[in-house]
Amino acid sequence: MQTDSAQHLSQGQQDAFPLLLHRMTNQIRQSLELSEILNATVAEVRAFLQTDRVKVYRFLADGSGEVVAESIDRQQLPSLLGHSFPAGDIPPEARELFLHVRQRSIVDVETQQIGLTFLEEGADVWTEDMRFRPVDACHIEYLTAMGVRSSLVVPIVDHDQLWGLLVSHHSQPRRVTDSELQVVQLVADQVSIAIAQSNILNETRLKALQEATINQVVALLHSLPEMQLQQALEQVITALHGSGGRLYIAPQNADQPAQFFVHGNQPIVPQGEIEQNFHWQAWLDIEEQQDIWALADIHQLHPFALPPELVAAFAMAQIRSLIIVRLHYRQKTLGYLSVFRGAIDVQRIWAGRVDQNDLRQVRPNLSFETWCQSKRDQANPWTPLDVQLIQILGGHFAVAIYQRGLYQRVRSLNTSLKRDIQMQKQAEIRISALNTELELRVRERTDELQQTNAELLLQIAQREQVLQEQRQAEASLARLSHQNELILNSAGDGIYGLDSQGRITFANPAAARMLNCEVRELIGQGMHTYLNYAQADGTLYLLSESPIYITLSNGTVQSRTGDLFHRHNGSSFPVEFVSSPIREEGKIVGAVVIFKDITERQIVEQMKDEFVSIVSHELRTPLTSIRSTLGLVASGWLDSHPEKSQRMLEIAYSNTNRLVRLINDILDIERIKFGKVTMEKKFCNADDIMTQSVDAMRAMAEKADIILSVVPIAAHLWADPDRLIQTLTNLLNNAIKFSPAHSIVQLTAEICTDQILFCVKDQGTGIPSDKLEAIFDRFQQVDASNSRSQGGTGLGLTICREIVQQHGGKIWVESQLGSGSSFYFTLPIHIDS
């Protein structure tokens, strides 16, 4: 096609030109869909140019291109829509001219001329004239092979990038006018605008789609109550057209395990998860500053780009591409989000088979027969939008995971707090319940304690009382025991106990003393043989006849007086004893024997008997004389013997006097002895008493022809003067009675310190030395017959001794047979005197 600068638009074209521009503009404005715009463009342009084929050819990144819109007329030329052309069909230098100088070309195959117009360099103005030159032969050959005799090519530039070409082919030679070229150029410019708008629209759509994806993912990430990580991951994988993917969330703390979410194809590692694989971690750590790894084809990587172990792990899972984004928040890696893609099959329709041996296309392609090329197992690389999308999503994942961590921590804290609060509430409830229970128990316990305390107090009081009683009882017992012991120890009677076999079980000291042994020697001894228990005459008792044995046998109380107990040395002593049974629960378990040594008593009784006998004798003797003499007189037998009768009466009278004296003396002694006669003491003079006494006895002395001598002494006495005179006259009486005629009886006295010593001295027969003491006892005259013949009662000296002793004095006799006797007695002198 060749421009004809001289030839302008036809009238039809001139009419159609504004309409064309108007329609195209409208089309472009009515739709933002590029395909519609391009289809409208090619249709309008072919309609305007009336050529056989108008197409829009779009360059791809590798320099090849594809017919993306086409309008053909009556099949004059074959359709090339959807067909691709190799990059070599439009070499890079040609593409440079299209871009930089906006070269427009018109080729006329017939003339083999190519007309070119350019924008002026440095200005946005087209050259005025089309410059023609010969076209390359191969170009002619190429067009010819295509069936094209005339072509018009106008570049479509979008934002300083060669987007494509608007091409018009005609199977016949055809001239292109400048106006047509200008119109086509205007159309191309409109298409550029439309492309720009469409790109904006696409970008907007993609952005919207991306935003939608992001929103969906974010919605899932922030869904409540729990973020939907698995669904979010699947959404991401879907958005990135992945075959699989995984989300790894690193442990946030030591207590929390790592989390893994997976979907679709997964790399196959020997064990565990790939994030735990040493090679994976080492690979990621090498690029520690990197946040995203987009590997388009693991088979096309540099050998060091990915360790072969990992390549194998992905290859085994049919994973060809992978993109990994580090999830981090404030420099802290939270995990990794990975999306994988498998291999894909690529199909492309070429206009003519590409000679694989002529990849440089040294020779032009001369066949444009449709060739459908299929490529299997091709990598599906990541687009910048993919990278951008996953980066954005990774950011959201990071924030969400961080927030989830925070949320989990908060929730954990809340849970802990709630649990703590719940526990605290429960604890408070329990504590309250416990407190209530405790109070109840305390109250009960207090009541119990108070009750127990009261009981204890009562028990203590009772126990105190019992103890007191016990102490009193013990004290009483001890006292009784002590008293018993004292009684036993102090008892004058011998006491011993026997068991049922007659063995001595206890004995008191008196018993031991009487038996002349120790208490311990008695314990365990057989009573009968140890004591040689005998009757009063010394005959030993047979055991069966022993009164004590009888007590043990039949429990009767036995008493004896005069039986004999033998001491261990063979001596014996008379005893009076009582044996009583000891009963325990009605059974005789022993006996207690209380005995006393009655030796002294027997002596006393003997003495008493003797005394009574003596008194009886002394009373009966004068009474015998009285009775017999008076009997004779009274009988009348002596009536004829008056002298004898007289004599009997004299005897009777004399013995009556004797009897009176005797009775008086006996009564005197007893009364003085037992204090029934009070000494009527008063101040008196010794000389008066001595004189009165001597005067009283003077007649008797003279009758007996005894010289009575007295030497009075002046001394004041505190005494009963009558009793003193009685004493002195008794002594003088005795002295006179037992002194021979013409002998001297002297009464003297002397003061010795605080005492006065009286002495009655005679020159009589004297007293045997063995009777010096006895003569002061009753009826113990030295010569009873003589004494009685002298009117003595045998009680005179006894009465003297009693009177002297009642005055606090002492009486004794000094005598020598044949030389006389001297009776002395003392009396205390009253000092005041």
Add this chain to the structure above:
Amino acid sequence: MNKRILIIDDEADIREATQLCLEIAKGWEVLTAGSSREGVEKATAELPDAVLLDVMMPDVDGLQTFERLQANPITQNIPVILLTAKAQTADRLRFTQLAIAAVITKPYDPLTLGDQIADILSSSDRGSGIVQ
């Protein structure tokens, strides 16, 4: 039947009254002795039909005197009647153990004394003594 009675008693009044009593009431011959020694001598010398023997005498009492009489073959068969003022039970028990003819307690009844002695002596002849 005339009797010769020896009275041995240290109490002169009793000797005199008893002698007179027996002489007057019975007409018996009565010898007296104031002491044991004198009584034994008279008994030995006179061999009376009976001896009235006082028990309580100084120096040698009646029981010793009785022993002496018993110890002498000449006097051992003379019935001895204790005429004593010792009338206690113990004394009487002691006397029963002796081979005496009888015991007459002082103060005796002078109106019956002779009869008592006569009875004693007659009983003594029959081999049994009477104790009053």
